[in-house]
Amino acid sequence: MITTPSIGQLRSDVQAWLAEAAPDIREKRRAECTVASDLEHTRWLFSALWDAGFTRWGWPESVGGAGGSPLLRAVVVEEIAFAGVANIQWFSVPEVLAPPFAAMGSTDLVNAELVPYLRGERWWCQGFSEPEAGSDLASLRTRANLEGDIYIVNGEKVWTSFAHLAERCVLLARTGERAARHRGLTAFLVDMDTPGIVVQPLRTSIGDEDFSQVCFENVAVPVSQIIGRPGEGWSFAMNVLACERATVFWGQVAALHEWLGALMADAPHRDEAASIVGEVYQAIACVRARSWATQRSVAAGDFDVAATSVDKVLMTNAYQALHEAAAQLFGDDFAFGDSPVPSRWRNGYLSSRAASIYGGTAEIQRNIVAERLLGLPR
Secondary structure, eight states: OOOOOOHHHHHHHHHHHHHHHHHHHHHHSOSSOOHHHHHHHHHHHHHHHHHTTGGGBTSOGGGTSOBSOTHHHHHHHHHHHHHTOSOHHHHHHHHHHHHHHHHHSOHHHHHHHHHHHHTTSSOEEEEOOBTTBSSOGGGOOOEEEEETTEEEEEEEEEEEETGGGOSEEEEEEEOSOGGGGGGGEEEEEEETTSTTEEEEEEOOTTSOOOEEEEEEEEEEEEGGGEESSTTOHHHHHHHHHHHHTTHHHHHHHHHHHHHHHHHHHHSOOOTTHHHHHHHHHHHHHHHHHHHHHHHHHHHHTOOOGGGHHHHHHHHHHHHHHHHHHHHHHHTHHHHHOOSHHHHHHHHHHHHHGGGGTTTSOHHHHHHHIIIIISOOOO
């Protein structure tokens, strides 16, 4: 019988493994990486970590894991971030989609799909947002009509992260009447090779193709690909959004610590640097403390979904504050410099602007905090 490691033991084991494997991990990562090559490297690292046994911890044995607290997953991701051997953003995606899928998916579907996903063999994208359904997700129009044991899907999704690189799509579609809003939604796991799916990558302001528009025209999805039961899509979606604002942030906070250290090393020495950096550190320390409390709540099963809106607001503030500090410290070079260092921070700044939009806009998150946590009137 395998003994579940303590958090401290697992942390030490991962650190030792990374110290030995880091040169090989970095060698496999291309110097001039694209989004596609960066994901390819990450999928290889997913496989290596799973085979080493580290990323099996924190997942129930019933779904292919090794058992233990979800805190063990958080520790592994944090150590990877501290080691700086991979783009930690990629490690966030499974923490968003996999826990709700493991909890609500049928036994056959989970057994067939979860472990290949966690090993990096199949990448998933999240098909929620639409041109007229972003923050108001219940107004989505993509429709799935049942014909025998097949659903026929028609509609359009947008801002779907890395859809052009994914083998599966976690799709939210309407199976009930539109007037039913959130009560008429169903979640599916769709094979992206299914005829009728057209993916058009969207180029961001920094030139990357992170997002895509995905069109579904008479796409046949077997009933067996439903996540949960028909009509449970809203419950699944809310669990996804809660995960997006909870466990995910622990690894991202670790990445912010690393980026702050990089900023201190990269930025010109200015008289105001200590004050600027100190304020950013406070913002990061604040979200780290909050995130750790959230991780413990998740592990204890005492989890308030509305409370994760606080995490989202704090994370956005810290992420944007870091890059605003870079803009101040680099001065004119930040806007006009062509050398790699200020250019890298400038790209990070442009990306950070979206943090107050994706995963639920900052305005929506503050409304949730005000109404559902503080009890203020609408």
